[in-house]
Amino acid sequence: MDAVTLARLQFAFTVGFHFLIVPVSIGLSVMMVIAERRFRRSGLVEDRRASDFWIRLFTTTFAIGVATGITMEFAFGTNWADYSRFVGDIFGAPLAAEGVFAFFLESTFLGVLLFGRGRVSNKFYYVSTWLVAAGAHLSALWIIIANSWQQTPAGFAVIDGRAQLTDFFAAAFNPSTLPRYFHTVASTWVAGAFIAAAIAAWYMLRDREHDFARKVMPAALTVALLASLAMPIIGDFHARQVAATQPAKLAAFEGIYPTQTHAPMAVVGWVDTNTQTVRGIKIPNVLSVLVGYSANTKITGLDAYKPADRPPVQLTFQSYHLMVLLGFWLIAVAIAGLVQWRRGKLAQSRGLLWAIVATAPLTILAIQSGWMAAEVGRQPWIVYGQLRTVDAASKVVPAAQIAATMTGFGLIYLVLFIGWMRIFFGVVKRGPEAIAVPGQDVTLPETAGATERTHTDRPATTY
Numbered sequence: 001m002d003a004v005t006l007a008r009l010q011f012a013f014t015v016g017f018h019f020l021i022v023p024v025s026i027g028l029s030v031m032m033v034i035a036e037r038r039f040r041r042s043g044l045v046e047d048r049r050a051s052d053f054w055i056r057l058f059t060t061t062f063a064i065g066v067a068t069g070i071t072m073e074f075a076f077g078t079n080w081a082d083y084s085r086f087v088g089d090i091f092g093a094p095l096a097a098e099g100v101f102a103f104f105l106e107s108t109f110l111g112v113l114l115f116g117r118g119r120v121s122n123k124f125y126y127v128s129t130w131l132v133a134a135g136a137h138l139s140a141l142w143i144i145i146a147n148s149w150q151q152t153p154a155g156f157a158v159i160d161g162r163a164q165l166t167d168f169f170a171a172a173f174n175p176s177t178l179p180r181y182f183h184t185v186a187s188t189w190v191a192g193a194f195i196a197a198a199i200a201a202w203y204m205l206r207d208r209e210h211d212f213a214r215k216v217m218p219a220a221l222t223v224a225l226l227a228s229l230a231m232p233i234i235g236d237f238h239a240r241q242v243a244a245t246q247p248a249k250l251a252a253f254e255g256i257y258p259t260q261t262h263a264p265m266a267v268v269g270w271v272d273t274n275t276q277t278v279r280g281i282k283i284p285n286v287l288s289v290l291v292g293y294s295a296n297t298k299i300t301g302l303d304a305y306k307p308a309d310r311p312p313v314q315l316t317f318q319s320y321h322l323m324v325l326l327g328f329w330l331i332a333v334a335i336a337g338l339v340q341w342r343r344g345k346l347a348q349s350r351g352l353l354w355a356i357v358a359t360a361p362l363t364i365l366a367i368q369s370g371w372m373a374a375e376v377g378r379q380p381w382i383v384y385g386q387l388r389t390v391d392a393a394s395k396v397v398p399a400a401q402i403a404a405t406m407t408g409f410g411l412i413y414l415v416l417f418i419g420w421m422r423i424f425f426g427v428v429k430r431g432p433e434a435i436a437v438p439g440q441d442v443t444l445p446e447t448a449g450a451t452e453r454t455h456t457d458r459p460a461t462t463y
Contacts (some may be wrong), residue, residue: 004393006402007079021065027192028058029133036129053432064420083392098142106135148177152245179238191363193224198360201353209431225334243291247300249377252316256301263287263299311377320373326366
């Protein structure tokens with residue numbers, strides 16, 4: 001492969017791996033706040049253990065997210081030097097702001113959560129959970145501001161071959177920032193809620209951690225359902241923004257080649273690029289109606305663009321539709337879970353409990369698919385309409401070096417992923433009942449070759 005292709009693959013791999021972790025981190029911050037709020041209101045030992053349980057899961061995820069995010073910023077100066085020269089005056093500001101205003105906030109008050117229990121007031125500790133969650137969401141905002149500027153650049157002028165900032169607020173709140181932010185954050189809430197529901201379902205299947213599962217399941221499924229139902233509404237808002245500012249991407253989403261009214265929307269299908277048609281199940285008129293509230297709304301097709309200016313249609317189409325189909329699955333599972341819970345039969349519905357467990361990773365797949373559709377759909381531009389991806393890559397880094405570093409990253413990330421999974425699932429396997437609280441007994445779950453043991457005043461377990 002040539003150097004540009006390898007540089008694209010390397011960055012896609014590193015950012016894709018990082019984006020496996022970030023939704024879990026942000027989503028778990030919401031569950032952490034809910035759990036600490038419950039403990040603050042009840043004062044029960046089991047609620048404190050539940051809060052500490054979510055804090056541990058959040059902490060290990062936050063740590064791996066930091067580790068995997070650093071490499072991307074180095075890539076801007078190595079594999080994408082020409083990109084950095086063009087956008088550095090604009091792109092650097094939100095990245096710096098993310099570190100100063102979001103990461104420091106999140107990490108500082110995470111320290112309070114880890115070491116401050118019993119050393120600060122209960123109110124300050126509770127507020128700290130909110131500040132950690134706020135830092136996670138603020139971090140997402142700054143990163144999405146930077147990324148959205150690439151999608152719909154605004155508030156700048158090109159001077160001497162460089163994009164220079166002319167209006168900070170126009171650049172930061174460009175046309176795609178808010179729809180992309182709301183869409184992304186809602187998806188992380190879905191992921192965090194389904195992960196929480198999956199953990200509770202696993203405990204129900206194992207007939208353990210009964211109090212924890214009983215309290216977590218309805219809260220998690222409620223958040224999952226509300227956030228999942230919000231996604232089509234936010235997605236509609238986002239799609240109409242794409243139609244106005246990136247019509248080629250919208251056309252690729254649905255495999256639309258000729259400009260047309262009464263444009264259909266595909267449910268599933270395959271784009272035949274030779275005949276420039278979509279083979280599959282299509283609903284007439286729906287795309288035109290969704291974009292302009294009328295079947296007579298004109299949808300600009302890919303034929304309006306030169307072949308060199310079109311996105312990779314098949315990958316954009318399939319990733320977009322996978323995201324949409326998974327979104328409807330998430331809604332269905334959340335509704336089914338809540339209905340069975342209200343009927344008092346969820347604990348006996350083992351098939352549905354296993355479906356909830358299996359749905360947790362599908363939320364991450366849906367997020368990855370949406371990210372892929374958004375980023376592949378803006379190709380061949382790295383800054384839409386301003387700088388092509390092929391022109392943004394470094395000219396002096398040979399393909400062999402990129403291949404070597406990509407191999408190294410793959411091995412390191414594999415080790416990090418295995419380590420994170422072992423710690424994460426280790427915390428889940430032990431369960432909240434194994435978390436020590438001063439002055440309280442700790443019940444350890446049964447393990448192979450061991451019976452249940454009870455310890456009093458056991459020091460806090462470290463992992």
